Amino acid sequence: MATVTLIDYENGSAEVQAVFDDIKTARNVPDVNNFWKALANYPALLKRTWESSHEVMAPGALDAVTKEMIYIAVSIVNNCEYCIHSHTASGFAKGMSTEQYQELLAVVMMASQTNAAATAMQVPVDQKFLATGQKAG
Amino acid sequence: MATVTLIDYENGSAEVQAVFDDIKTARNVPDVNNFWKALANYPALLKRTWESSHEVMAPGALDAVTKEMIYIAVSIVNNCEYCIHSHTASGFAKGMSTEQYQELLAVVMMASQTNAAATAMQVPVDQKFLATGQKAG
Amino acid sequence: MATVTLIDYENGSAEVQAVFDDIKTARNVPDVNNFWKALANYPALLKRTWESSHEVMAPGALDAVTKEMIYIAVSIVNNCEYCIHSHTASGFAKGMSTEQYQELLAVVMMASQTNAAATAMQVPVDQKFLATGQKAG
Amino acid sequence: MATVTLIDYENGSAEVQAVFDDIKTARNVPDVNNFWKALANYPALLKRTWESSHEVMAPGALDAVTKEMIYIAVSIVNNCEYCIHSHTASGFAKGMSTEQYQELLAVVMMASQTNAAATAMQVPVDQKFLATGQKAG
Amino acid sequence: MATVTLIDYENGSAEVQAVFDDIKTARNVPDVNNFWKALANYPALLKRTWESSHEVMAPGALDAVTKEMIYIAVSIVNNCEYCIHSHTASGFAKGMSTEQYQELLAVVMMASQTNAAATAMQVPVDQKFLATGQKAG
Amino acid sequence: MATVTLIDYENGSAEVQAVFDDIKTARNVPDVNNFWKALANYPALLKRTWESSHEVMAPGALDAVTKEMIYIAVSIVNNCEYCIHSHTASGFAKGMSTEQYQELLAVVMMASQTNAAATAMQVPVDQKFLATGQKAG
Numbered sequence: 003m004a005t006v007t008l009i010d011y012e013n014g015s016a017e018v019q020a021v022f023d024d025i026k027t028a029r030n031v032p033d034v035n036n037f038w039k040a041l042a043n044y045p046a047l048l049k050r051t052w053e054s055s056h057e058v059m060a061p062g063a064l065d066a067v068t069k070e071m072i073y074i075a076v077s078i079v080n081n082c083e084y085c086i087h088s089h090t091a092s093g094f095a096k097g098m099s100t101e102q103y104q105e106l107l108a109v110v111m112m113a114s115q116t117n118a119a120a121t122a123m124q125v126p127v128d129q130k131f132l133a134t135g136q137k138a139g
Numbered sequence: 140m141a142t143v144t145l146i147d148y149e150n151g152s153a154e155v156q157a158v159f160d161d162i163k164t165a166r167n168v169p170d171v172n173n174f175w176k177a178l179a180n181y182p183a184l185l186k187r188t189w190e191s192s193h194e195v196m197a198p199g200a201l202d203a204v205t206k207e208m209i210y211i212a213v214s215i216v217n218n219c220e221y222c223i224h225s226h227t228a229s230g231f232a233k234g235m236s237t238e239q240y241q242e243l244l245a246v247v248m249m250a251s252q253t254n255a256a257a258t259a260m261q262v263p264v265d266q267k268f269l270a271t272g273q274k275a276g
Numbered sequence: 277m278a279t280v281t282l283i284d285y286e287n288g289s290a291e292v293q294a295v296f297d298d299i300k301t302a303r304n305v306p307d308v309n310n311f312w313k314a315l316a317n318y319p320a321l322l323k324r325t326w327e328s329s330h331e332v333m334a335p336g337a338l339d340a341v342t343k344e345m346i347y348i349a350v351s352i353v354n355n356c357e358y359c360i361h362s363h364t365a366s367g368f369a370k371g372m373s374t375e376q377y378q379e380l381l382a383v384v385m386m387a388s389q390t391n392a393a394a395t396a397m398q399v400p401v402d403q404k405f406l407a408t409g410q411k412a413g
Numbered sequence: 414m415a416t417v418t419l420i421d422y423e424n425g426s427a428e429v430q431a432v433f434d435d436i437k438t439a440r441n442v443p444d445v446n447n448f449w450k451a452l453a454n455y456p457a458l459l460k461r462t463w464e465s466s467h468e469v470m471a472p473g474a475l476d477a478v479t480k481e482m483i484y485i486a487v488s489i490v491n492n493c494e495y496c497i498h499s500h501t502a503s504g505f506a507k508g509m510s511t512e513q514y515q516e517l518l519a520v521v522m523m524a525s526q527t528n529a530a531a532t533a534m535q536v537p538v539d540q541k542f543l544a545t546g547q548k549a550g
Numbered sequence: 551m552a553t554v555t556l557i558d559y560e561n562g563s564a565e566v567q568a569v570f571d572d573i574k575t576a577r578n579v580p581d582v583n584n585f586w587k588a589l590a591n592y593p594a595l596l597k598r599t600w601e602s603s604h605e606v607m608a609p610g611a612l613d614a615v616t617k618e619m620i621y622i623a624v625s626i627v628n629n630c631e632y633c634i635h636s637h638t639a640s641g642f643a644k645g646m647s648t649e650q651y652q653e654l655l656a657v658v659m660m661a662s663q664t665n666a667a668a669t670a671m672q673v674p675v676d677q678k679f680l681a682t683g684q685k686a687g
Numbered sequence: 688m689a690t691v692t693l694i695d696y697e698n699g700s701a702e703v704q705a706v707f708d709d710i711k712t713a714r715n716v717p718d719v720n721n722f723w724k725a726l727a728n729y730p731a732l733l734k735r736t737w738e739s740s741h742e743v744m745a746p747g748a749l750d751a752v753t754k755e756m757i758y759i760a761v762s763i764v765n766n767c768e769y770c771i772h773s774h775t776a777s778g779f780a781k782g783m784s785t786e787q788y789q790e791l792l793a794v795v796m797m798a799s800q801t802n803a804a805a806t807a808m809q810v811p812v813d814q815k816f817l818a819t820g821q822k823a824g
Contacts, residue, residue, distance in 0.1 A: 003543040004260050005364045037253070040260045044378040051253065051385075054461060058249040063238035068205055069246050072212045076250035076392075078807045079216035081355045081629045084257040085250070086809055087268040090553045101200035104592040107807055109206050111599075112195045113213035113222070114803040115796040116174070116188065118624075120221040122763045122792055123141050123177045124771060131224040132414040140680040142775045181789040187602060188796075213803075215396045218492045218766045223398055227416045241455040244396055248389040248462075255388040255487075259352045259381055261360055269551040277817040278534050279638045311527070314534045318652040325527065325659075328735060332523040337512035342479055343520050349483045350524035350666075353490035355629045358531040359524070361542040375474035383480050386469040387487035387496070390448070390462065394495040397415050399451045405498040406688040489670045492766045497672055501690045515729040518670055522663040522736075529662040529761075533626045533655055535634060552808050585801070588808045599801065606797040611786035616753055617794050620760045624798035627764035632805040633798070635816040649748035657754050660743040661761035661770070664722070664736065668769040671689050671725045679772040 009042035017045040021052050028056060035088060066096045071106050078110055146179035154182040158189050165193060172225060203233045208243050215247055283316035291319040295326050302330060309362060340370045345380050352384055420453035428456040432463050439467060446499060477507045482517050489521055557590035565593040569600050576604060583636060614644045619654050626658055694727035702730040706737050713741060720773060751781045756791050763795055 011022050011033070022042075025034045041048040059069050070093035077085035093103070148159050148170070159179075162171045178185040196206050207230035214222035230240070285296050285307070296316075299308045315322040333343050344367035351359035367377070422433050422444070433453075436445045452459040470480050481504035488496035504514070559570050559581070570590075573582045589596040607617050618641035625633035641651070696707050696718070707727075710719045726733040744754050755778035762770035778788070 004262050005361065006260050008262075036262050036265050037257055040262045041256065043374075044381065047256075047378060047382055047385075050465060051256070054465075055249055055253065058242075058245045062242055063236060064208075064242045064246075068208070069242070071201075071205070071209060072243060072246045073250045074807075075209045075212040076216055076247055077254055078803055079213055080251065080254040080258075081806055082254040082258050083809065084262045084264055085254050086807065087264045087553065089250075091268045099200060100591075104595060105195075105199050105201045105206070106209060107592065107804060108195045108595055109201075109209045110213055110807060111595075111800040111803050112192055113210045113226075114217065115800040116192065117214055117217040117219035117222050118763055118796050118799040119178065119184075119188070119792060120174055121217075121219050121766055122759075122771065122795060123143050124768065125141050125145075125173050125177045125221045127221055127224045128173050131228045142772065180785075181792065184789060184793055184796075191598060191602075211396075215392055218395055220398065223396065224416065237454075241458060244393060244455065245458055247396060248392050248458075251392040252385040252389040255352055255385050256381060258355055259348075259360065259384060261357065278536050279635065280534050282536075310536050310539050311531055314536045315530065317648075318655065321530075321652060321656055321659075324739060325530070328739075329523055329527065332516075332519045336516055337510060338482075338516045338520075342482070343516070345475075345479070345483060346486045346517060346520045347524045349486040350490055350521055351528055353487055354525065354528040354532075356528035356532050358536045358538055359528050361538045363524075365542045373474060379469075379473050379475045379480070380483060382469045383475075383483045384487055386466055387484045387500075388491065390466065391488055391491040391493035391496050393452065393458075393462070394448055395491075395493050397417050397451045399415050399419075399447050399495045401495055401498045402447050405502045485670075489666055492669055494672065497670065498690065511728075515732060518667060518729065519732055521670060522666050522732075525666040526659040526663040529626055529659050530655060532629055533622075533634065533658060535631065552810050554808050556810075584810050584813050585805055588810045589804065595804075599804070603797055603801065606790075606793045610790050611784060612756075612790045612794075616756070617790070619749075619753070620756060620791060620794045621798045623757045623760040624764055624795055625802055627761055628799065628802040628806075630802035630806050632810045632812055633802050635812045637798075639816045647748060653743075653747055653749045653754070654757060656743045657749075657757045658761055660740055661758045661774075662765065664740065665762055665765040665767035665770050667726065667732075667736070668722055669765075669767050671691050673689050673721050673725045673769045674693075675769055675772045676721050679776045 004036075004040050006040055006043045008036055008039035010039060014042055015045060018042045018048060021045070021049050024056075025052060037084060037088065067093060067098045067102070070096055070098065071102070074106065075110050079114070141173075141177050143177055143180045145173055145176035147176065151179055152182060155179045155185060158182070158186050161193075162189060174221065174225065204230060204235045204239070207233055207235065208239070211243065212247050216251070278310075278314050280314055280317045282310055282313035284313060288316055289319060292316045292322060295319075295323050298330075299326060311358065311362065341367060341372045341376070344370055344372065345376070348380065349384050353388070415447075415451050417451055417454045419447055419450035421450060425453055426456060429453045429459060432456075432460050435467075436463060448495060448499065478504060478509045478513070481507055481509065482513070485517065486521050490525070552584075552588050554588055554591045556584055556587035558587060562590055563593060566590045566596060569593075569597050572604075573600060585632060585636065615641060615646045615650070618644055618646065619650070622654065623658050627662070689721075689725050691725055691728045693721055693724035695724060699727055700730060703727045703733060706730075706734050709741075710737060722769065722773065752778060752783045752787070755781055755783065756787070759791065760795050764799070 009018060011019060014022060022034050022038065025038060026032065038048065038052065041051055070089055073089045074086065074093060077089055146155060148156060151159060159171050159175065162175060163169065175185065175189065178188060207226055210226045211223065211230060214226055283292060285293060288296060296308050296312065299312060300306065312322065312326065315325060344363055347363045348360065348367060351363055420429060422430060425433060433445050433449065436449060437443065449459065449463065452462055481500055484500045485497065485504060488500055557566060559567060562570060570582050570586065573586060574580065586596065586600065589599055618637055621637045622634065622641060625637055694703060696704060699707060707719050707723065710723060711717065723733065723737065726736060755774055758774045759771065759778060762774055
């Protein structure tokens with residue numbers, strides 16, 4: 003049970019219904035997920051979150067599956083049960099293959115253990131990483 | 140300062156030097172990073188970590204840059220200063236573009252905020268995400 | 277299911293019952309929450325935790341609702357399901373308004389995303405923040 | 414050293430300068446903090462982050478100091494060094510008293526330890542917290 | 551529900567069955583836990599994870615119960631529900647006493663609150679901790 | 688630089704000096720660490736934290752080194768730079784061997800990666816772990 007009541011389309015204000023319509027159209031789905039129904043208690047927050055999310059997750063320099071995989075990685079480390087489920091499903095729906103998911107898992111596991119080791123030993127950052135050489139442009 | 144002494148090549152045991160040689164060859168670099176010099180205090184741990192890391196980060200169903208971006212995402216959420224620096228540098232060295240890095244940042248920021256919202260409201264996972272439909276095969 | 281058996285009042289030792297009586301009186305409730313029933317397996321831990329908690333959460337320079345909101349914020353980032361539920365309920369019971377909860381959510385979401393960005397880019401702390409100017413007295 | 418070059422006003426594009434001008438006016442400061450100079454590498458991200466941040470942190474149902482305290486709490490748990498420094502300074506600048514900061518610290522410490530205990534013992538959420546009684550409206 | 555299908559012994563490939571046989575023999579159990587059935591979707595990951603886990607958790611300079619307690623501590627802070635349950639059970643099965651578990655809890659709670667305090671105040675590391683005096687050899 | 692001024696013995700109130708005297712006697716050291724000098728801004732918090740810490744870390748069902756190792760494990764996952772340094776030093780000072788530290792590192796790394804995997808796949812807790820069989824008494 004959520005800490006807030008989930009708002010269904012028919013119980014939403016005009017502002018909420020407009021955002022829900024947007025989501026349904028953009029994703030071509032008959033109904034929005036529980037996340038949006040929870041946020042719908044706070045229409046301004048709902049609108050801002052949906053709009054930035056839609057913009058950020060659109061394919062650009064990174065394709066949609068890569069963005070979902072990064073999202074999943076963050077959600078795993080943040081341990082967000084809802085987000086892990088919804089974005090893993092979303093990744094597969096957008097074409098993530100079993101092999102890609104396996105490698106995503108393997109990288110997340112690897113990074114988790116080396117993160118722990120580097121932090122545990124407080125390894126000093128190599129001088130070269132602090133120079134401009136690591137920067138993109 | 141690390142909690143352990145960094146072991147340079149010339150101070151390493153034969154076992155350590157063998158791993159260092161492997162790393163230098165695989166990456167075509169004149170010296171290994173501080174992370175490996177710290178782990179070198181524990182040769183068995185050094186060897187196992189290098190071998191799995193090398194295997195996991197090799198291009199496969201995911202290319203090398205995508206793997207680095209997932210690694211960076213995990214390191215950001217785990218807040219590993221060393222790993223953020225070394226893998227951001229590594230990502231750029233392997234060809235990550237400025238635009239890709241910007242989108243990586245944007246996705247990590249987006250996921251962080253929606254993770255917080257879903258967790259805060261304890262949004263129940265939609266039934267459809269719990270069914271087999273989300274699985275790869 | 278907890279990893280320990282929940283101890284009900286009638287199964288508690290005299291020491292446990294004394295703490296439970298204290299909690300029931302302080303909060304004017306007929307029974308204590310599951311958290312205390314779980315801690316009751318370890319009477320010394322129960323007593324110390326209740327006493328400091330009661331002291332720390334009492335209104336002082338910060339009112340009770342503000343303290344609950346800070347508690348909720350910490351619990352969200354730590355992802356403590358139990359604590360999110362119990363302290364969100366407690367916040368509302370102590371008078372947190374819907375508007376306040378919405379703004380709490382918005383700040384937690386905002387901080388989560390800027391935390392991620394500052395950490396990702398390893399932004400150096402501005403010199404002025406390191407001087408005494410930021411200190412209270 | 415950041416993973417990106419900090420962009421000063423004079424090196425910023427017109428779009429960046431416009432956001433910097435906005436920040437300087439809104440905060441009545443002669444220059445923007447390093448966080449914005451780092452984000453300035455990505456003008457669209459800079460603009461969106463500043464605009465939502467400015468909106469979210471404005472006093473509303475919660476006053477400015479309370480919002481800063483919630484921000485600090487999140488930043489502590491996320492361990493964002495930059496954010497802890499800048500928002501602690503900002504809290505004091507906006508009028509947070511030494512006593513309020515002390516109580517903030519005490520609540521964050523208390524929540525951290527009870528979060529750990531509830532998670533460790535996997536305490537089941539009390540039935541009453543799952544009912545609608547805990548909800549605002 | 552997992553994001554992947556759990557693989558039972560009879561549905562596993564020869565490679566999976568070989569690892570399952572190893573686990574059952576090493577632990578003297580009739581069946582493997584769900585964790586391994588989930589990883590069995592990715593046989594190479596299953597094999598590597600089991601082999602390192604088996605090696606790392608074997609008694610050495612630290613006895614088996616101490617290793618389980620460290621594992622539990624990490625799992626609590628990472629908030630891994632599965633791991634908290636399985637390793638708490640495993641700790642008790644290997645001989646962890648109620649008193650030891652209570653003290654484990656107390657230390658995890660204590661560390662959680664002092665971690666929060668040190669991070670909140672950004673306490674500078676004492677010079678003596680940065681010298682070689684703290685190192686083992 | 689800390690967000691608060693470090694309070695030296697000679698600048699402390701009588702209440703602060705009493706706690707500092709206690710710490711110096713208990714630990715047989717000429718001066719207290721920076722952590723206590725930072726907390727000394729808040730005498731009540733200083734006193735309560737020192738007293739519970741001293742009680743919790745005293746050898747009991749777990750010896751002093753085991754307690755330090757659990758403390759270090761928590762501090763690594765919480766990424767508390769100060770705490771990692773001070774408790775790693777403290778562990779070595781109390782007799783933790785190089786071999787024990789290496790195994791501590793290996794267990795923390797192992798747990799970090801399996802935590803990530805179990806969370807990523809949302810592996811359901813085995814029924815047997817939810818039964819009372821896992822409990823101590």
